[in-house]
Amino acid sequence: MNRTGLLLRLELPSDPEILCVVRSAVMRLTEEMGFSTEECRGLTRAVDEALANIIRHAYHGRPDQPIEVLCRRLQNRTGSEQRAGLEIVLVDHGAAPDRKKLCGRSLDDVRPGGLGIHFIEDAVDVMQYTSHARENRLRLVKYLPNAKRETKVVKGD
Amino acid sequence: MQISTRRFDKTAILDISGDIDLAHSTEVRRLVLSEFREKKTPRVILNLNDVNYIDSSGVASLVEGLKASRDVGSRLILFGLSPIAHEVLQISRLLKMFEIYDTEDLALQA
Numbered sequence: 455m456n457r458t459g460l461l462l463r464l465e466l467p468s469d470p471e472i473l474c475v476v477r478s479a480v481m482r483l484t485e486e487m488g489f490s491t492e493e494c495r496g497l498t499r500a501v502d503e504a505l506a507n508i509i510r511h512a513y514h515g516r517p518d519q520p521i522e523v524l525c526r527r528l529q530n531r532t533g534s535e536q537r538a539g540l541e542i543v544l545v546d547h548g549a550a551p552d553r554k555k556l557c558g559r560s561l562d563d564v565r566p567g568g569l570g571i572h573f574i575e576d577a578v579d580v581m582q583y584t585s586h587a588r589e590n591r592l593r594l595v596k597y598l599p600n601a602k603r604e605t606k607v608v609k610g611d
Numbered sequence: 612m613q614i615s616t617r618r619f620d621k622t623a624i625l626d627i628s629g630d631i632d633l634a635h636s637t638e639v640r641r642l643v644l645s646e647f648r649e650k651k652t653p654r655v656i657l658n659l660n661d662v663n664y665i666d667s668s669g670v671a672s673l674v675e676g677l678k679a680s681r682d683v684g685s686r687l688i689l690f691g692l693s694p695i696a697h698e699v700l701q702i703s704r705l706l707k708m709f710e711i712y713d714t715e716d717l718a719l720q721a
Contacts, residue, residue: 470634
């Protein structure tokens, strides 16, 4: 994958009050990149839910811990096809998540909670999680509508 | 986020404005559950006209409110859903679980 220019880099505290600011930034960025309104809302929701998970589960609600958000434009040429999209990486230094909880629950089970991962999976083409040396990285990729999509991947290393 | 309450006879209308997200969903949950469990309000209507965003914790609060309403034989009604709020309930496959109306008048007539 050829990673081209960095579009946005945010360093923020794990404070729920800051999430509205990130949502605004991601919404604007995705609009500028040419995603549809529905895709912009989906990507914004995905980043918001991922950050909420970091705040709640990695940092256990502590509001003063560091989170980094990196947004890059993807441009990859494979043969005659060209894929363009957005890569969003969220980095935290909290507790590693339980791998079993990285898959969304069944929606047939109507109960509070457990929807966040489902919202993320619904919005992106690729979701990859890695954890190494007390650094957790969640990588989300969404390809632009006219770009070829790869099979949706949900995995952890 | 701000919440104010209007009361008509056996109905409480909660006017909510702002985002129902991780920072504020607990307040929505607390107020809705209080209406059913403590005030024993027969019908609680949530005005979502001025709600810009609902995240999964907000949806969880609504689901808890719905379950609490059913536990005590009351009703939870929603109206004025923005496209974002509608989309979130649709993705969660919860649209059919809630009583949802377009306007306050229709919600009150229900």
